[in-house]
Amino acid sequence: MSLAMQQKIEIAADKPYPVYLGSSLEGLGEYLHHQFDDIEHILIVSHQVVADLYAQRLMKGLQDYRINLLIVPAGEEEKSLDRLSQLTAEALGHGTDRKSLVIALGGGVIGDLAGFFASIFMRGIRLIQVPTTLLAQVDSSIGGKVAVNHPAGKNILGAFYPPQAVWTDFSTLERLPWEEVENGLAESIKHALIADGDLFQFFENEQKPIKQRDSLIWSEMVTRSSLVKIRIVSQDEREQGIRALLNLGHSFGHALETEMDYRGITHGQGVSVGIVAAAHLAFAKGLMTSAEVDRVIALLNSYGLLTKIKGLDSQNLLYKMQADKKNQGGRKILILPQGIGQALVSKECSDSEILAAWKEVLI
Ligand SMILES: NC(=O)c1ccc[n+]([C@@H]2O[C@H](COP(=O)([O-])OP(=O)(O)OC[C@H]3O[C@@H](n4cnc5c(N)ncnc54)[C@H](O)[C@@H]3O)[C@@H](O)[C@H]2O)c1
Numbered sequence: 001m002s003l004a005m006q007q008k009i010e011i012a013a014d015k016p017y018p019v020y021l022g023s024s025l026e027g028l029g030e031y032l033h034h035q036f037d038d039i040e041h042i043l044i045v046s047h048q049v050v051a052d053l054y055a056q057r058l059m060k061g062l063q064d065y066r067i068n069l070l071i072v073p074a075g076e077e078e079k080s081l082d083r084l085s086q087l088t089a090e091a092l093g094h095g096t097d098r099k100s101l102v103i104a105l106g107g108g109v110i111g112d113l114a115g116f117f118a119s120i121f122m123r124g125i126r127l128i129q130v131p132t133t134l135l136a137q138v139d140s141s142i143g144g145k146v147a148v149n150h151p152a153g154k155n156i157l158g159a160f161y162p163p164q165a166v167w168t169d170f171s172t173l174e175r176l177p178w179e180e181v182e183n184g185l186a187e188s189i190k191h192a193l194i195a196d197g198d199l200f201q202f203f204e205n206e207q208k209p210i211k212q213r214d215s216l217i218w219s220e221m222v223t224r225s226s227l228v229k230i231r232i233v234s235q236d237e238r239e240q241g242i243r244a245l246l247n248l249g250h251s252f253g254h255a256l257e258t259e260m261d262y263r264g265i266t267h268g269q270g271v272s273v274g275i276v277a278a279a280h281l282a283f284a285k286g287l288m289t290s291a292e293v294d295r296v297i298a299l300l301n302s303y304g305l306l307t308k309i310k311g312l313d314s315q316n317l318l319y320k321m322q323a324d325k326k327n328q329g330g331r332k333i334l335i336l337p338q339g340i341g342q343a344l345v346s347k348e349c350s351d352s353e354i355l356a357a358w359k360e361v362l363i
């Protein structure tokens, strides 16, 4: 995969920040030198596998800084208060102070965990997101949501904490295992379904080059999908309105993840099954035709994404949905697709309609 030209896109927010698409890991040091004159110490938070692949390249540009690399075990279950506490102890042991910078080098788990750590350590220290999974590049690194999970609810403890910058190097996706690509595709297809019908068609038409990891098509896929997220969070940083659409599939997906104790299911798989459930609910509400529901399921299936799940109880899952952050006054609020390329926020879904949607995806 060759390096594409770097593109800088500014996110409109209370504190605007840039997303650099198609940048190079080696170039981050020069950027930091140029932007900040008061950083001496950097904490890089990563997984071992990612550090083995990319820490050296990143550190090439960081020779003038005192660097500590903190390794977090991989897995959604590590996005926890326990791991946050462990990170805090390690950071203090390394003399981290208010002028230190955190670099989150990894996927969404690292971005959310290290990001939440940065948001609360000494009441907040600076953060740069360096996303290395497809999911993190198109979704989690953008928009400032950071969090850890709780046994009773996904991302229940968190913050809106914009980074100083998002530094996206497409070449880090070269060695990403296909099952992790699938997780990113779930969110990318979600972006297409809620806001960009042409992107949905792109996913339908470009299956071969996407599966073959054609570098130009991948750059286009990451860029177009990131642009959907950038456009939405720039209009509504704190989810007062349109940003909620990015939660399509998540009321169902988060319930699955919580019910399974964040093990044996990935976030992307939960989202993929959740999109299917939301599409069935949208059909029941007259918002989608059955042909459109079939089109969504066919696209997810064509990339090998999960569209049904075994061995779970719909009543338990309905109960888990009570922890959804979109709910108001005990009423469930769901995001429903409206055809292909549009979505809406629905406050009108009854428990029996939601249970019926669950039954469509449970086997
Ligand atoms: N903050 C947000 O807006 C937001 C958005 C979407 C998802 N999320 C969160 O993101 C998390 C899921 O993120 P994810 O799907 O990236 O999973 P992940 O962070 O667990 O990464 C998946 C696996 O890929 C490995 N990996 C990472 N980069 C690699 C690379 N370049 N090459 C090879 N292996 C690599 C990791 O070590 C890990 O084992 C969930 O916790 C979800 O809630 C947050």
Ligand SMILES: O=C(O)C(=O)C[C@@H](O)[C@H](O)[C@H](O)COP(=O)(O)O
Residues within 6 Å of the ligand: 139, 143, 145, 154, 155, 187, 239, 243, 244, 246, 247, 250, 325
């Ligand atoms: O950025 C957002 O807003 C999203 O909803 C993106 C989601 O893909 C992501 O999983 C997010 O972390 C979910 O947010 P939450 O508020 O439901 O925890």
Ligand SMILES: [Zn+2]
Residues within 6 Å of the ligand: 187, 250, 267, 271
């Ligand atoms: Zn998500």
